Amino acid sequence: MNEHSPSVQDKTSELKDAVRRARLEDAERSEVIAELRTAALARLELVAAAVAPVLAELPEGIDLFDHGLVAGERPRFYVDVLAFVEVDRDRRTFRFLVDTRHGRRLLAASEDVDVIRRAVTDYVARRLVEREKALAADASPAAAPSHEAAGRHGGDLLFAFVMGALVGATLFYLALWWRILE
Known part of the structure; x- marks a missing residue:
């Protein structure tokens, strides 16, 4: 056998070392992703706390706004089934989005929690007015x-x-x- 050619045992340990390095890299990447999600959730908790007084003022019996934090691949604070706040890729900017028949629409984007709180408050108010109009149309004497x-x-x-x-x-x-x- 040639002295310069690596033996089978050297190749095996080289592969084992490479697999070990790949596992370490993967673990580090997973930790970073977990930390980013945790940070996004913590930032969204700030929005949830700022919006909580607004949602607490909702009249009883109105179940339009099933709100809450959802931890997932992209953590989000849902205002209702259609609208949610998420942290943008820059990890500083909040984005308030709503799903419509014509696709997703950005309602507000800001690093300031108060800007997002005002946008959510305006959205909730508009939804309440839409609900009132729909109920009034159903109950109007002209409809009978x-x-x-x-x-x-x-x-x-x-x-x-x-x-x-x-x-x-x-x-x-x-x-x-x-x-x-x-």
């Missing part, structure tokens, strides 16, 4: 007659169909009877 008229119109349509069928059947039998008499 339109349902009655629709019911009456449906009855008129059924009556016309039955009468048309009777007249048509009568004419058919008269024409058939007339044909037989000829």
Whole structure:
């Protein structure tokens, strides 16, 4: 065997060393990611604390705002099912986003918790006004007659169909009877 060629045992220990280094790098990366998530959660707790008094003022019985911190791959503070606050990639800026039919929309972005609190407060107020309008439209007196008229119109349509069928059947039998008499 040549003195300069590495032995099988040297190759095996070289691979073992490389695997050990890769595991250490992976562990360090995992620790860094965990630390970043922890930091993001801590920053989002500041937003949650700032918004808590606003959400505490919500009238009882309104379940639009199921809010809370969610720790995940991207930690978020959810205001409701559609809107949430997250920490941007720079780890300093808060982003308040809402999911719409046309995609995700940025409502506010700032490093200042008070700016985000005001944006969340405005969003909650708009949602409450939308809810009031929807409930008022459902309970309005003008809505009841339109349902009655629709019911009456449906009855008129059924009556016309039955009468048309009777007249048509009568004419058919008269024409058939007339044909037989000829």
